[in-house]
Amino acid sequence: MLAMIAAGGNVYYLAKLAGIFGLSVQDIGAQQTGMTVPEFKQMLLDQAKGA
Numbered sequence: 001m002l003a004m005i006a007a008g009g010n011v012y013y014l015a016k017l018a019g020i021f022g023l024s025v026q027d028i029g030a031q032q033t034g035m036t037v038p039e040f041k042q043m044l045l046d047q048a049k050g051a
Helices: 002-006 011-020 025-033 037-050
Strands: none
Touching: 011 025, 025 037
8 A cells, every 4th residue: 555655646545445455544554654553543542632
């Protein structure tokens, strides 16, 4: 997925493509940041609390 975004892929269409493979937006976000999915979800919660 990262290579597709780097090549100019639209994140909306990449999210739709990820769904075909059973991946969620959180799965993609975790891959992009080098985190596990639980780490990524916690980071999102932490950011939401700080907002």
